[in-house]
Amino acid sequence: xxxxxxxxxxxxxxxxxxxxTINISSLxxxxxxxxxxxxxHYGFSSEEHPKRHFAxxxxxxxxxxxxxxxxxxxxxxxxxxxxxxxxLSQGNLEAPVCIDCHGSHGISHxxxxxxxxxxxxxxxxxxxxxxxxxxxxxxxxxxxxxxxxPVCADCxxxxxxxxxxxxxxxxRVPDMCSNCHANKAIVGKYGLSTAVxxxxxxxxxxxxxxxxxxxxxxxxxPAKPMAVCTDCHGIHNISSTVGxxxxxxxxxxxxxxxxxxxxxxxxxxxxxxxxxKPSLKRAPLVFFVNLIYKIFIPILVAGLVLQIMLHVWRxxxxx
Amino acid sequence: MxxxxxxxxxEMDVDTVIQEERVKRFSPARSxxxxxxxxxxxxxxxxxxxxxxxxxxxxxxxxxxxGGIDNVRLIHRFAGVICSLQIITHLxxxxxxxxxxxxxxxxxxTKKDFTDxxxxxxxxxxxxxxxxxxxxxxxxxxxxxWGILTGVLLMMLTGFILWxxxxxxxxxxxxxxxxxxxxxxxxxxxxxxxxxxxxxxxAIFSPEVFPMDTSIFTGYISKxxxxxxxxxxxxxxxxxxxxxxxxxx
Numbered sequence: 001x002x003x004x005x006x007x008x009x010x011x012x013x014x015x016x017x018x019x020x021t022i023n024i025s026s027l028x029x030x031x032x033x034x035x036x037x038x039x040x041h042y043g044f045s046s047e048e049h050p051k052r053h054f055a056x057x058x059x060x061x062x063x064x065x066x067x068x069x070x071x072x073x074x075x076x077x078x079x080x081x082x083x084x085x086x087x088l089s090q091g092n093l094e095a096p097v098c099i100d101c102h103g104s105h106g107i108s109h110x111x112x113x114x115x116x117x118x119x120x121x122x123x124x125x126x127x128x129x130x131x132x133x134x135x136x137x138x139x140x141x142x143x144x145x146x147x148x149x150p151v152c153a154d155c156x157x158x159x160x161x162x163x164x165x166x167x168x169x170x171x172r173v174p175d176m177c178s179n180c181h182a183n184k185a186i187v188g189k190y191g192l193s194t195a196v197x198x199x200x201x202x203x204x205x206x207x208x209x210x211x212x213x214x215x216x217x218x219x220x221x222p223a224k225p226m227a228v229c230t231d232c233h234g235i236h237n238i239s240s241t242v243g244x245x246x247x248x249x250x251x252x253x254x255x256x257x258x259x260x261x262x263x264x265x266x267x268x269x270x271x272x273x274x275x276x277k278p279s280l281k282r283a284p285l286v287f288f289v290n291l292i293y294k295i296f297i298p299i300l301v302a303g304l305v306l307q308i309m310l311h312v313w314r315x316x317x318x319x
Numbered sequence: 320m321x322x323x324x325x326x327x328x329x330e331m332d333v334d335t336v337i338q339e340e341r342v343k344r345f346s347p348a349r350s351x352x353x354x355x356x357x358x359x360x361x362x363x364x365x366x367x368x369x370x371x372x373x374x375x376x377x378x379x380x381x382x383x384x385x386g387g388i389d390n391v392r393l394i395h396r397f398a399g400v401i402c403s404l405q406i407i408t409h410l411x412x413x414x415x416x417x418x419x420x421x422x423x424x425x426x427x428x429t430k431k432d433f434t435d436x437x438x439x440x441x442x443x444x445x446x447x448x449x450x451x452x453x454x455x456x457x458x459x460x461x462x463x464x465w466g467i468l469t470g471v472l473l474m475m476l477t478g479f480i481l482w483x484x485x486x487x488x489x490x491x492x493x494x495x496x497x498x499x500x501x502x503x504x505x506x507x508x509x510x511x512x513x514x515x516x517x518x519x520x521x522a523i524f525s526p527e528v529f530p531m532d533t534s535i536f537t538g539y540i541s542k543x544x545x546x547x548x549x550x551x552x553x554x555x556x557x558x559x560x561x562x563x564x565x566x567x568x
Contacts, residue, residue, distance in 0.1 A: 204500075207373050211388035214379060219387040263485040270493025271484055278497070285498045293505035300509060304516045310443035315526045317445075 016057040026106035040067045058093050064104065065097035072098075078159035086163075096124065114151045115141055121152045131236040138236075148186055154179070171213050173228040174200060196275040200229070203272070224260050231256055340542040342556070344534050352409065353535045359402040364511055366395035371504045396482055403475045406468070425455035428465060432458040454551040463517055470510040477503035 008020035027033065038045050054060040069076035079085050079098070087095035101120045118141065122129035132138040132152070140146035155176045156162070162169055174197065180186045182197040200206045209226040232253055233241070241249050253269040261268065278286035369378035370391065385391050416422030435451040435458040442450045451458065480487045480499040487495060522532045527547065534540040545553040 207370070208388055210373065211379075211382055214383060215387045219383065221387075221389075223389045261485045263489075265485065265489045267493045268485060268488045271488055271496030272493075273497055278501075283494050283497060285494050286501050289498050289501045289505070293501070293509070297505065297509060297512070301512055301516065304513070307440070307443075308516070308520050310440065312526065314443045 010060070012054050012057050012060065014056045018057050018060065022105055030105060030107045031109055032105075032107055040064075042067070042070075061099055062088075062093065062097055065099045068098045068102075075159050078157075082159060082161040083163045084161060094124075114147055115145070117151045117153050117158075125152075128236050135234070135236060135238045136240045137238060148180070150176075150180065167222070167225065170225060170228055170230075171209060173230050174206070174209065177229045193275065195277060199273070199275045199277065227256070227260065231259075341539040342542055342545050342553070343538060344540040345538045347538060350536055350538055352405070355405055356402075359398050359405060360514065362398040363395060363402060363507075366391045366398065367504075367507050368511065370395070371507065396478075399475070399478050402471065403478075406471050406475065423455065426461055426464055428458075428461050432461055436462075452551050453549045454555075455549065457548060459517075459521060463513060463521075466513050467510055470506050470513070473506045474503055474510070477506070 004020055004022045005024065006021065010018045010020050012018070032040075043050060054063065076098075084095045084097075088097070100123075118129060118132065118138070133142055137149040140149045141151065156164065178197040181192065182194050184194050187194060201210065205227045209228065212220075212222045212226060215222075230238075233239075233249070239249060240246070250269065253272075254264060254266055257264045257268050273283050273286070276282040278284075278290060280287055365381055366385065369375075369381040370388075372378050373382075382388055382391050385394060413422065413426075417424050438447055439451045439458070441447045456464070477499040480495060481503060484496045522528065522535075523530070525532075527544070534544075542553075
């Protein structure tokens with residue numbers, strides 16, 4: 001600490017340099033304030049201070065990130081499955097490693113301030129961040145400091161971040177949304193219905209998706225990618241389905257339908273009951289057809305069974 | 320037993336003779352038609368009810384073993400087209416048969432069928448001495464026939480709507496699609512229940528025919544059953560006055 005409390009510099013072969021000065025107060029405020037320097041900088045102590053050679057400053061960061069796995073092996077292995085690690089191993093040295101998101105000496109507990117998570121991703125994904133910031137979720141997070149809304153890591157996960165353009169990722173979208181939208185404790189206070197998940201899952205698209213997910217191996221050949229939540233509601237740009245944005249959602253719906261139902265006319269989206277359960281007000285025709293059968297089927301079954309029982313009884317009596 | 324004179328030796332002999340004597344009931348064409356309907360029915364039930372009750376293990380087993388949900392829908396639609404063709408052929412043949420006078424419109428429900436329902440239920444309860452007298456088809460068979468026929472016609476219509484939603488919504492409001500789905504699945508359940516409960520009972524488990532009514536397969540029915548179930552038709556066939564063939568339980 002003696003030396004690193006003052007101005008020291010590390011020089012790299014590339015000519016870059018990195019300050020070796022440690023901000024003691026931020027280190028003491030970090031979650032690692034009980035660790036000693038050599039816990040991470042192993043091989044170094046006040047007696048031993050071997051000279052290490054790094055071509056670039058980035059090489060040093062990448063190498064230092066390897067230190068985290070000594071304690072955080074579970075997270076480390078998760079990152080090895082991520083798209084970031086794949087990019088890194090393909091030679092993209094700018095792909096983020098532990099230090100890039102968590103920092104080095106001033107590591108804080110990440111879940112405390114959720115907006116910070118989005119801001120970390122912003123460093124590389126600025127375009128998507130801007131779109132997200134305008135969405136119903138991002139707006140609530142940044143303008144109302146709402147801690148219920150999802151941030152990047154809630155859908156993309158923090159460490160095992162998967163390529164979101166894959167089929168398997170798309171097929172898990174309803175799970176991600178239902179984490180909150182099927183949970184009354186979370187969405188109930190905003191007047192949102194938890195029926196949105198059930199109504200989707202029990203309808204054509206949801207049932208098809210369920211089977212696509214069950215179909216493994218040779219059967220895993222969906223005719224078309226099935227419509228999931230994000231197809232109608234948007235991905236990072238999700239807007240509210242009530243209030244001024246509602247009309248935009250509806251106008252976009254038919255375009256989305258036409259991606260699979262090429263011939264779909266303007267009123268085609270009406271064939272989807274917009275997550276409402278059929279009632280007298282919403283979809284009365286569907287409601288009545290359902291009601292008629294709900295009454296008729298039990299009467300039919302009871303009538304037939306009763307006749308059969310009477311017939312058997314008469315047969316037995318006649319013998 | 321149809322015999323009214325229990326315990327009398329000479330009548331027992333008549334009983335045995337009639338038991339063995341057979342009457343022609345269906346032409347081979349009707350047997351083939353029935354078998355074809357059985358085949359499409361089984362395929363449609365397996366691929367259809369497994370979609371309706373999609374969360375059951377058995378449904379998932381069926382769908383995964385038939386090559387996935389897209390395949391199951393393809394099979395269901397294909398079988399639906401076959402079934403529709405069968406129904407259209409059936410109706411066309413029946414219409415031509417009746418128009419050219421070769422067939423009697425014996426499936427048409429008459430006022431007697433409604434009174435027969437009441438009469439037979441009264442008979443079961445011991446309020447009438449004898450059961451109803453069946454003609455070519457009894458009221459049980461007629462109501463079953465029309466129940467299934469209207470069900471299949473409704474499913475043909477709604478099945479087409481569900482197959483081509485974008486075409487249908489060009490001319491009709493969008494709500495038609497979910498309404499057609501509700502109607503299609505429920506009507507399917509109705510037809511399935513009529514077959515599973517009523518038809519299977521009357522053709523297999525009814526003590527009158529157990530272990531099985533084979534007439535639709537062989538084309539022949541025993542004279543004893545004609546006496547019991549279709550006395551009016553038998554009388555017509557044998558050109559006897561009705562009173563000679565008594566209604567019997």
